[in-house]
Amino acid sequence: MTILLDVADVSKLFPVGGGPGPLARFKRRYSGGPEKLPKVYAVDDVSFTINKGETVGLVGESGCGKSTLVRALTRLVDVSDGSIKLGSRELSLKPSRVFARDRDRARIQMVFQDAGESVNPRFTAFDAIADPLRRLRKMHGKALTERVEIVASQCGLPLPFLSRYPHQLSGGQRARVGIARAIAVEPELLVLDEPTAALDVSVQVVILQLLQRLKKEFGMSYLFVSHDLSVVRLLCDRVLVMYLGKIVESGPAAEVFEHPLHPYTQALVAAVPRLHENGGGRLRLTGEPRSPIDPDPNVCRFYGRCPLSAAMCKTTMPKLRSFGPRQVACHFAEEFLLVPKA
Amino acid sequence: MTDIAATPRRDAALTALVRHARYVIAENPVTGFAFVLFVLIVLAAILGPDIVPYNPLTSDTTQALKPPSAHHWFGTDQLGRDVFSRVIVATRLDFFIAVASVALVFLMGGLAGVAAGFFGGWTDRVVGRIADTIMAFPLFVLAMGIVAALGNTVQNIVLATAIVNFPLYARIARAEANVRREAGFVEAARLSGNSDWRILAFQILPNVFPIMVVQMSLTMGYAILNAAGLSFIGLGVRPPTPEWGIMVAEGAAFMVSGEWWNAFFPGLALMVAVFCFNLLGDGLRDMVDPRRRT
Amino acid sequence: MTTAVPALSVEGLSVDFRTRSGIVRALDNVSFAVDKGETIALVGESGSGKSVTAYAVMGILDPAGKITAGRAMLGGLDLLAAKPNQLADVRGREIAMIFQNPRTALNPIRPVGRQIADVLIRHGNVPRRDAPDQAIDMLRAVGITDPARRAKAYPFEMSGGMCQRVMIAIALAAKPSLLIADEPTTGLDVTTQAVIMDLVNDLAKEMGMATIFITHDLALAGQRSARIVVMHAGHVVENAPTEELFKHPRHPYTAELIAATPDAAASLDELASIPGALPDLRRTDLPPCRYSERCPRKIDACVQPLPRSTSASGHMVACWNPLPERIANAPTESAA
Numbered sequence: 001m002t003i004l005l006d007v008a009d010v011s012k013l014f015p016v017g018g019g020p021g022p023l024a025r026f027k028r029r030y031s032g033g034p035e036k037l038p039k040v041y042a043v044d045d046v047s048f049t050i051n052k053g054e055t056v057g058l059v060g061e062s063g064c065g066k067s068t069l070v071r072a073l074t075r076l077v078d079v080s081d082g083s084i085k086l087g088s089r090e091l092s093l094k095p096s097r098v099f100a101r102d103r104d105r106a107r108i109q110m111v112f113q114d115a116g117e118s119v120n121p122r123f124t125a126f127d128a129i130a131d132p133l134r135r136l137r138k139m140h141g142k143a144l145t146e147r148v149e150i151v152a153s154q155c156g157l158p159l160p161f162l163s164r165y166p167h168q169l170s171g172g173q174r175a176r177v178g179i180a181r182a183i184a185v186e187p188e189l190l191v192l193d194e195p196t197a198a199l200d201v202s203v204q205v206v207i208l209q210l211l212q213r214l215k216k217e218f219g220m221s222y223l224f225v226s227h228d229l230s231v232v233r234l235l236c237d238r239v240l241v242m243y244l245g246k247i248v249e250s251g252p253a254a255e256v257f258e259h260p261l262h263p264y265t266q267a268l269v270a271a272v273p274r275l276h277e278n279g280g281g282r283l284r285l286t287g288e289p290r291s292p293i294d295p296d297p298n299v300c301r302f303y304g305r306c307p308l309s310a311a312m313c314k315t316t317m318p319k320l321r322s323f324g325p326r327q328v329a330c331h332f333a334e335e336f337l338l339v340p341k342a
Numbered sequence: 343m344t345d346i347a348a349t350p351r352r353d354a355a356l357t358a359l360v361r362h363a364r365y366v367i368a369e370n371p372v373t374g375f376a377f378v379l380f381v382l383i384v385l386a387a388i389l390g391p392d393i394v395p396y397n398p399l400t401s402d403t404t405q406a407l408k409p410p411s412a413h414h415w416f417g418t419d420q421l422g423r424d425v426f427s428r429v430i431v432a433t434r435l436d437f438f439i440a441v442a443s444v445a446l447v448f449l450m451g452g453l454a455g456v457a458a459g460f461f462g463g464w465t466d467r468v469v470g471r472i473a474d475t476i477m478a479f480p481l482f483v484l485a486m487g488i489v490a491a492l493g494n495t496v497q498n499i500v501l502a503t504a505i506v507n508f509p510l511y512a513r514i515a516r517a518e519a520n521v522r523r524e525a526g527f528v529e530a531a532r533l534s535g536n537s538d539w540r541i542l543a544f545q546i547l548p549n550v551f552p553i554m555v556v557q558m559s560l561t562m563g564y565a566i567l568n569a570a571g572l573s574f575i576g577l578g579v580r581p582p583t584p585e586w587g588i589m590v591a592e593g594a595a596f597m598v599s600g601e602w603w604n605a606f607f608p609g610l611a612l613m614v615a616v617f618c619f620n621l622l623g624d625g626l627r628d629m630v631d632p633r634r635r636t
Numbered sequence: 637m638t639t640a641v642p643a644l645s646v647e648g649l650s651v652d653f654r655t656r657s658g659i660v661r662a663l664d665n666v667s668f669a670v671d672k673g674e675t676i677a678l679v680g681e682s683g684s685g686k687s688v689t690a691y692a693v694m695g696i697l698d699p700a701g702k703i704t705a706g707r708a709m710l711g712g713l714d715l716l717a718a719k720p721n722q723l724a725d726v727r728g729r730e731i732a733m734i735f736q737n738p739r740t741a742l743n744p745i746r747p748v749g750r751q752i753a754d755v756l757i758r759h760g761n762v763p764r765r766d767a768p769d770q771a772i773d774m775l776r777a778v779g780i781t782d783p784a785r786r787a788k789a790y791p792f793e794m795s796g797g798m799c800q801r802v803m804i805a806i807a808l809a810a811k812p813s814l815l816i817a818d819e820p821t822t823g824l825d826v827t828t829q830a831v832i833m834d835l836v837n838d839l840a841k842e843m844g845m846a847t848i849f850i851t852h853d854l855a856l857a858g859q860r861s862a863r864i865v866v867m868h869a870g871h872v873v874e875n876a877p878t879e880e881l882f883k884h885p886r887h888p889y890t891a892e893l894i895a896a897t898p899d900a901a902a903s904l905d906e907l908a909s910i911p912g913a914l915p916d917l918r919r920t921d922l923p924p925c926r927y928s929e930r931c932p933r934k935i936d937a938c939v940q941p942l943p944r945s946t947s948a949s950g951h952m953v954a955c956w957n958p959l960p961e962r963i964a965n966a967p968t969e970s971a972a
Contacts, residue, residue, distance in 0.1 A: 061825035062796075076529055100532050110533055118526030122548045128530075135535030170913075181530070200681040201852065202910035205896045212904050227826060230855075230898035234907070271830035273855040275882060275899045284834065285827050287781075288795065 004221050005050040005073070005189055010082030010092075012043040012068050016293055040292050042068040044245035046082070047320075050189065055215065055222040057236035057253055059229060059268070063289060065245040066225050067193070073223070074110050074191055075099040086189070106136045106185035113194040115174035119166045125152075125177045126162040132185045147184065154217075155180040156210060172203040176210070183214060190215075191223045196231065208235060229272045233257050241265050244292055244301040251326035261328040261336045263306045283307070300330075308332055373625030379618040386430050387437040396424035398431045398584045407601050417603035419589075420596065421582075425603060428584040429611050435585050436566050436615065439496060443503035443565040444558045450504060451511025452547075452554055458512065459519030460542055469516070473509035481506045485568055489577045499578055503565045514557055518550040559623035563616035570612055586612045641711075642669040643814050643846035644693070644731070649706035649716075651685075651692050651870075658918035662688045662701070663870045664926075667944075670814065675840060675847040677857035677878075679893075680867035683914045686850045689867075690816045692716070694733050695723050710814065729759040732807035736819040738799035742791040748802045749775070749787025752809050759810035774805040779835055797828040804836060811843055818850045833860055855899050858882060863950075866890050869914055869926035871942070876951040886951065886958040888933045925956070933957045 016038040043065045050056050060066045071077040073084060075096050084091040089104055099105060109132075112118035119128045129148045133139045139147060149159055157176040166174055175195060182190055192211070196204040208231065215222055226232050232239055232253060239256050241249040241264065249262040260266045270283035287305050295301065300313040312331050320329040323337060330336075391398075396414075402422035410417045416425035458469035476484065488502040522528060522545075531541045570587030572578035574594075579585040581592070586608040593604025651663040663685045670676050678686045691697045693708045693715055708715040710731060713722065735741045743751055752774050753767035762770055768787070775783035778801040791799055800820065807815060817836065821829035837860060840847050851857050857864055857878075864881050866874040866889065874887040885891040895901075895908035912930025915922060923929065928938040937956040946952040947961070 061827060071529075074533060076532055097538070100535050100537055105533070105535050110530075112526050112530060114526060118530045120527040120531075120545055120549070123527075131531065131536070132534035135540075178530075181534070201854070201893070201898075202681065202896050204898075205907045205909040208904060209907070209909070228898070229826070234898050234901065234904045267827055271827045273853065273859040273899075275855045275858055275894070275897060284831055286831075 001051040001054075003049045004052045004054075004087065005223075006083075006085040007049065007073065008047050008083045008085075010043060010046045010069070010072060010084065011041070011080050012065075012072055012077070013039040013041055013080045015039055038293050041245050041295055042292065043072065043079075044295075046242075046245075046247055048240055048247060048250060050221050050223060052188075052221055053215075053219055054238065055224055055236045057232035057239035058223060058225045058242065059227065059232055059239060060242035061227065061268075063244065063292065064242040065292075066242050069242070070110070070191055070193055070223070070225055074108050075102075075105075106132070107187055108189045108191065109182040109185065109187035110191040110193060111178050111182045111195045114198050115171075115178035116166055116198075118178055119174065119181075121166055124163050124165055125157065125169065125173075128166075128177055129162075129181045129184055132181060136185050148180075151180045151184045152176075154214065155183070156206075170203075171199050172207065175199060175203075175207050179207075179210070179214070183218065183220070186218065187220060189221050189223065191225070193225045194227065197226070197228070204231070211235070229257060229269065241268070244289055244295070246301055246329065247320060247327075248302070248329045249327065250320075255326065259336075261323075261326060261333050262302075262330050263308055263332075264302050266336075370625060370628065372621055373628070376618050376621030376625060379614065380622055383433060383437060383615055383618060386433040388434075390430045390434050394424075394427035394430050396427040398423060398428040399582055407596070407604075409601070410603055416607040417601075419593065419604050425589075425607055428589060429586070429607050432584040432586050432589065432608065433611070433615075435496070435579070435583065436569065436587075436612075439500055439503070439569045440562040440565040440615075440619075442500045443507070443568075444561050446500060446504035447507045447511050447561065448554060448558060451508045452515045452550070454508075455512035455515025456519040456542060456546055456550055459516035460523055460546060461538070462523075466516070469512055473512050476505065477509045482568070482571060485572060486575070486577055489572055494577060494580055496579060499569050499572060500565075502572075503568050506568070507561055507564070510561075511554065511557065514554060515550055518553055519546050522546055522549055556623050556627040559619050559626055563619035563623075566612065566615055566619075640672065643672045643674070643710070644848070645669040645707075645709045646689070646693065647707045647709070649689065649692060649708065650704045651688055651697065651701055652704050653698070653701045655700065655918075660917045661870060661922065662917060663692070665942075666706070666867075666870070666872050668865045668872055668875055670846045670848055672813070672846055673840075673844045674863065675837070675849060675861045676863040676865060677849045677851060677861035678865050678867060679851060679854055679857045681852055681893075681914075683869065683917075684867040685870040686867050687818055688870075690733065690818050690848065690850055694727065694731070694816065728755055728812070729810050730812050731814045731816070732810070732812040733816040733818065734800075734803050734807045734820050736822050738796065738803040739791060741803055742799060742806075744791055747788050747790055748794070751802070752787075752806050755806055755809040771805075771809075774809055775802070777839070778802070778805045778808075779831070780805075796824060797832065800824065800828075800832055801835070804832070804839070808839055808843070808845075812845065814846045814848070815840065816848045816850070819852070820849075821856070822851070822853075829856075854893060854897050866893070870917060871926055872952075872954060873927065874951075874953045874955075876953075877949070880949060880951055884951075884959075884961060886953040886961065887927075887955050888931050888957075888959065889927050891959060925954075933959075 046069060058066050068077070072079045075091055078096045079092050082092065086104065086107055094102060126148055129151060130144055133144055133147055148162065152159060152162055155176045157173060157180060161169060161173060169177065178195070195211070196207050199207065212235065214220070224232060224236055236253040238251065239253040240247050241256070241262065243264050249256060249260065249265045256265065257269055260269050267283050267285045285305050290301055290304060298315055298317055300306070300318055303309050303313045306313065310331070318329045318331050320327050321333060323333065400423065405418050405422040406420055408414055408418045414424050414426065416429060419425055419428070454469045458466040485502040485506050488505060489498050492498045492501070528541055528545060531545050536545070569578055569585070570590065573585055573587030574591040578587055581588060589608035590605050590612070593608065596604045646669070647667050649663055649666040653660040653662050666685070666689055678689065680686045688701070692703055695715060697703070703716050706716060710726065713726065715723065715726070718726070742748070749768060749771045752771035756762040756767045756770050757764055772783045772787050775787055780786050780798060780801055791802070794802065820836070821832050824832065836847065839845070849857065849861055861878060863875070863877050865872055866887065868889050874881065874885070874890045881890065882894065885894055889910070892908060892910040896910055898907065901907045910930070911932065915926050915929060923939060924941045925938050928934050935957045940956070942954045943956060944952060944954050
């Protein structure tokens, strides 16, 4: 398996409240030395890889940092620390402001959650799909039209719909436009940010099957971000679980869901409503997550909410440890490993 | 084979616009009326000098101060010039002032505002301070000052009107750009290889423009009033150029002695034009703002 | 089904909406009942009319909507025919509703404790000076820590999950006999969703309150309710106890819906999509069965007005050619 994307020790910090203005910075310089500003650790020391042709799922709840991580990977935002290597190219070196004009821009593309929001309301479907082709492949005229039509057909969008505006299309059709636009420039890595969250369940099926088909046809790798564990289980080879900026567990998707090792993953899986179970496990998380602002580097992020919450968890941050294909960041991972499958 | 998808796209856009325009006008007869009036004003501006019965500049003191009659529909002024002809011909100048001011302020204020809203940081601060400085003055006094300093020409009247309206346009444009800065389609445009300037020009501006159009039609009315006001106090257009404001100014002196038609008809024209632009603005807002659509 | 008087009985409800492009027949002859203390789910995709049903019953339909037929009997009162002051008395006291977006349902400029106290005073017959303390008790009951301090907070100072709890506290303050929950957890994290649903279930059991739970998530509905009412394009197509519905779905749409739920399949290829699309509800030539045009089991009889057959076990299906009763097993049953 060749590695397509190699993410190493990536962190993204945001100053709290948008940072001080010039006057405050001026004052600080004269009141004696740079004090440490409070920062939100949106993404904290994250490392993982994506292989060629793989579908990796990224799950986590609101505030876990997956949106920030995704924006860092797609170079819409700069990282505070760490490296992002696509093939042999180190992407983090070039600032995101100018990355739009980079020759490798087309290699990573993204499908957004709400296609209605992510297509300019003044653009027709044709314009939306043609935009990356015009800018990144310098296509125009007949060649451009042909390419747009081919891509639209591949995504199951009937050609007459190309002249429509987003508000004239159904949810499923808009989703197809978003996908067509993303694959038009033949990316190697496609990041999908909850692409079916806004769709009815019957439309979701069709779109997921389309994504599966496209992946096989074009040999792309997917990073599939979702909060819907059932969908991730179906579509993904591997899954990464994030909590408060850190990866707490990773492994083959089916295994992680059937036999979660990290207490947070266990609570997550227990909370998902299943069709053929009644009531569900009563493994419930109480309280609110810890603050992401200047977190103590020695305290496990899950401490306090975790049902285990031992003394060790307060003094040593658990590292992401490997157990075969699985990785877990918990001091008690071994105990869960030994527990037979439910 | 030409760009086949482009033609149906343009046609689709046009038919949708026409259909919606028809709906708005049908639902709101007042807008329809304002639109008709607008067309008449434009026609008067374009064709005015060619269709009026008398030369607006020719004076004939034997015919001075005649009340409205079959020969002179609006009467004559103190120099024997036909008031009707002068009012119609003045339409061209006043309309030009309105359009030019609005175009200038849209370019200046719109671009500055959009850049401020999109980039934030220092751009935002600088544009904000410029707008604050302008707003610190009573607007008409500022216009007077600009024209007095630079000279009584039509160009300076246009410039003064544009400057005075700058803060309003900058503010509207900035708010709209700010809202759209984080929109999904902006991020998608970055992924598609658009630089920040392209995004500003091709993604943000087209979305901001419809809202500005509403404001622009309202500003047209204001521009005419501004020019009229400046002319009234002698800082505007110079005689003998026919312009509604000057005509009102000169005619006002005669109101007391009973020759009302000198000031009344240009004043009426002013009122009708401003009224028409305001109504049109309302109608345009209904057309453009999707939230107001039922 | 018991023979006792149900908490709410909706009979033959039909609702039309006047729009620019025609009249939308949003609901057609919708009937179902909720027993006292029972939790049922109203399940359907977008456009099925499930929210419209709730809004019609509560009397808060959009002004463009008109109730063209039907009754909604709450105790002895027909909610659809009641006078505004009768409705005002009943809302909050006997029947309450919680919504999808708590931030829009809460008053942003009033502390949350006061909002709960308002309900207590108006509907709970609580004297004015006792209301603030009881409001704090309600906050505690819905699981908000440090309730005395939080009672003075404004909605914008609280997280989404906490706002949802406050909304539940407001709804349950006067101990209504029926709660309607319109997609209360859509948009919340799945762990928060579980906690909120636990809360609603527990409180309902404690108070003997009936609940109508509206959702598009079939699995969630199945987990939390004793009975499921499936809606499609403004019709009730099936109504059965939960386990019965999942094991033996009789209406073709229900079967397809189950088959399209990701949880039901072991692999992506197994997932089935529902053929066709929702019919345009503005049409004047809508067939009596609104699913017939996309139904794989359509027969000649399907052009007749819908039958409504109810089995002895309380399983209602509105179909001329339903799936056979005992043979339609869900495919994953054997993989236990």
